[in-house]
Amino acid sequence: MIDLDDTDRAFLRDLARDGTLSAGELGRRHGLSQPSAWRRVRRMEEAGILAGQRVTVDRAALGFGVTVFLGIKLATKGRVSLEDFERAVAAIPEVQVVQHVLGLFDYRLRVVARDIADFERVLRRRIMTLPGVGQVEANVLLTEEPRPGPLG
Structure with missing residues (x-):
């Protein structure tokens, strides 16, 4: 450092x-x-402090007006490996972020959709069919305010 x-x-x-x-x-x-x-x-x-450059994509301008955070608890951790779940969720283009977390849920996902009906389709046809999915909790993003973080 x-x-x-x-x-x-x-x-x-x-x-x-x-x-x-x-x-x-x-x-x-x-x-x-x-x-x-x-x-x-x-x-x-x-020193690895600066690692690449980013482009910010305006999801709403591309027609993705809904962002939902999903908490996912795997039903059977012993029968379905974490790697199986992670590999399957990585194939869903609407899933923007996958976080393996400690707490009530095993994973948090950031999912984008065109509207609530589109999100329901993604949830039913893609998320709920992932290997080992048990409990799912959804939180719809209302507003987001980017913060500068610890350097601010």
């Missing part, structure tokens, strides 16, 4: 908002030369 100063943290905040910022732009924003800013970014990449 490398030590980060206030400028490094400011770079991380800026890059978390817009991963396409150049070293020149970061330097201008924070009073550094382009080479100095580039060295800082490069050092954080080499």
Whole structure:
């Protein structure tokens, strides 16, 4: 782990908002030369702090207006392996995130659908037919406010 100063943290905040910022732009924003800013970014990449760039896809603009978080408790952990469940759920394109968690449920899924009727189709035809699925709890996302996280 490398030590980060206030400028490094400011770079991380800026890059978390817009991963396409150049070293020149970061330097201008924070009073550094382009080479100095580039060295800082490069050092954080080499340390594994910066790992790639992301593109944010507007799901609603693509027609996916409903997001549902599902809690899934496997019915028979002994007969169906976690790997079987994970492999099967990975084949469902509407499932955006799969989290293996500790607690009441074994998995949390983030599922997108065009509308509630489309979500019901995905739930009945795809989710409920996954190997080992027992209890399922659904929470429909109403609003989402991205937060800057620990660097904010």
